[in-house]
Amino acid sequence: MLPRPLPFAFALAVTLAAAAAQEVRAFVGARILPIDGPAVDDGVLVVRGAVIEAIGARAAVVIPAGAEVVDVAGRTLMPGLVCSHSHIGAVAGADGSGPIQPEVRALDSINPRDPGIQKAQAGGITTVNVMPGSGHLLSGQTVYLKLRDGRTVDDLLIRNADGSPAGGIKLANGTNPQRDAPFPGTRGKAAALIRAQFHRAREHQRKIAAAAGDPAKLPERNLGLEALVEALEGRRMVHHHTHRADDILTVLRLREEFGFRCVLHHVSEGGLVAAEIAAAGVPCSVIVIDAPGGKLEARNLSLDTGAVLDRAGVPVGFHTDDGITDSRLFLRSGALAVRAGMDRDRALAALTIANARMLDLEQRIGTLTPGKDADFVVLGGDPFSVYTQVLQTWVEGVKVFDLADPKDRRFAMGGYGASDDQALSLCCYGQGGQ
Amino acid sequence: MLALSLGVLFAALPQEAPPATAFAVRGAKVYPVAGAPIDDGVVLVRDGRIVQVGPAATVAVPAGMAERRAAVVTPGLIDAHATVGLTGILNVPHDQDQLDRSAAVQPELRAIDAYHARDPLVGWLRGLGVTTVHTGHAPGALVAGQTMVVKLRGRSADQDVLVPLAMVAVTLGDGGRGPGGKSPGTRAKAVAMLREQLLKAREYAAKRQREPDAAVDLGLDVLARVLAREVPLLVTAHRAHDLQAALRVADEFQLRVVLDGAAEAYTMLPEIQRAGVWVLPHPAMARTTGELANGTMELPKLLLDARVPFALQSGFEGYVPKTRVVTFEAGVAVGRGLPAAAALRALTLDAARLLGVDGRVGSLEPGKDADLALWDGDPFEYTTHCLGTVIDGVGYAEGPR
Structure with a gap:
């Protein structure tokens, strides 16, 4: 199942990684926007x-001593952007056989x-939550990727402490x-x-607990229920697509009943129930779209959802939902939120550390803090100006994008x-058609 | 603070108030487009028309005249191709009137019979500085129907229309294939069907000239006007070979053709330039899937560099956003190398010329309609707000947006 790298390519990758490990760059x-503190003019970032x-x-x-000094005078540096909801990588999840398929993993579909x-x-963008779609009640396990230049999806994975691939459930x-059945026909049926x-997942969890580690007493393996047990135990974040105010409240009701940890995604009408979301302490990953409508649920979509939720005390992030909006213009989502009244610093956080928290990755990414991964972008100017270009993107000390x-x-x-x-760049034979 | 300034600006003009007989709009920067930008400029409006434009020092504002202020004043923007008013906000069958799929060729479908002036998306665009749109039937059939030019006053098609028949919408390439195995099923078949229809229209026109009482065919009647060069074909095509087909048919029948979308136009700029046709490049943020896979956000800049005439558009969207906003699309094109002055010109006077309405709109000049957009900064910047618009001397305030 695991792709077997060609020996020489593998050696090359190891060599590059080792070199990166030793390199020191300043x-x-x-102008540095560390996000966890005030902007630093004429700053230095040592990697x-x-x-x-x-x-x-x-x-x-x-x-x-010995550091390579990179002159970035006149540029703006900020953490690599974190997109908490995307569909890049040709991702696919559940199929048409049923509305609930927790055993399906997005990572098994990714085309690097x-x-x-x-x-x-x-x-x-340097980190992304790649999700299967919203055509199911539960369309599968999501995968958190670092956008390294990689040959296999394994090169892009983020690993949990136990070595398992990091991700949530959609x-x-x-x-x-x-x-049509077996899919739900109404909202009430969907919730039921x-x-x-x-x-069922609770029952599975209870049986596992009752086995007390005795393999003979463990219930039969069930991939889907195992993933849901992880969600029930808070080890796998529930990423919940929801638009209308009443649907948002339904998610909060289910969360109250089952105690899973949850991020609300899109929340087109989130501004209408901001107080309820804030009281629940549930973060929102907000989509920014140029006009309302296009589907009934987005009829009341507003550019100020981020601002309204933020002022209500809800942790707010933004996402691309790529291909709904274009990953190349992710900064624009923050900028339009500022246009609609959101505080600039909060909007910058909503593109970085707030999203990192939604992925439980805030210890590694999301701010320019010593000890964190060297994921950052070099911008031509203000992050919220239409005239600003992303000049370079670095992931873990390696430049993965250069506009030049x-x-x-x-x-x-x-x-x-x-x-x-x-x-890809590590591939030695595919230069045709470039 | 914004709400306050908005109140000051528009307190005298509730939405859809009858035109104030006369007022002044003063901008720290006024862009007449027809001339150089004016620092601290004034636009004098009377009875729905512009009567004077110039530096505040040279324009005498009568004592007591209402004055509205903004950092930046531009002509009302013109979206050179949209489907707003036909593609309603809800995106359910009941409010989607841009495409009837019962036949491949239906040039007789009029936009004025479908345009819904009170759809919320009309107000959405107006709130972002757009005052005139070229809208109508959408891509999706070989000949989907007609387009119109309309002011975004939100009253009715009949009251707001500027040009009832602007163009006839043609789709080549994958987007023009018939549904369910119906013709056209291939590119070559589509072009053959279009040429046959144009030949029929030529015969029809000749017959009607010989026999004024001959039966009217609504579709051929419209295509006869296309053959007479009264009405251009708006050809939606993205692949280079489809663009070439459009130029080939235009050359054969000596038609006026406007290339719409044109994602791969950059591969054949000299040919397009020589043909002298206008291009409406796809929105800068259009998704680069399907026939737009090779699209580039730099297309407007490349057209400018190649001296191909162009205007900017919001285009057609089947899902979300249900309408794009030409103001935003122009901004992204400006961020990808299109000079702001060229973008503003494409959004105003150039679009007006293409649509044949430059006698009425597109620049701030005495005698033209009082169509203005008021901004608190650079209209193309992400964080700038549109403070309101004026159409025919009527102020609209959708809130700072």
């Missing part, structure tokens, strides 16, 4: 290998050569999962189906072949 002169070593004003940071990954890098309510499923490179530039702007599957 990015000097930029050792894959990790941020130091950050601060030029006078306050000692550049290590999908150009959406390169385009996301061009937009400054649920949806409202009209998208409604169709998913409640019954969580009760014609091949990368084609992903950023578009052009002939920009949407074809890509031969």
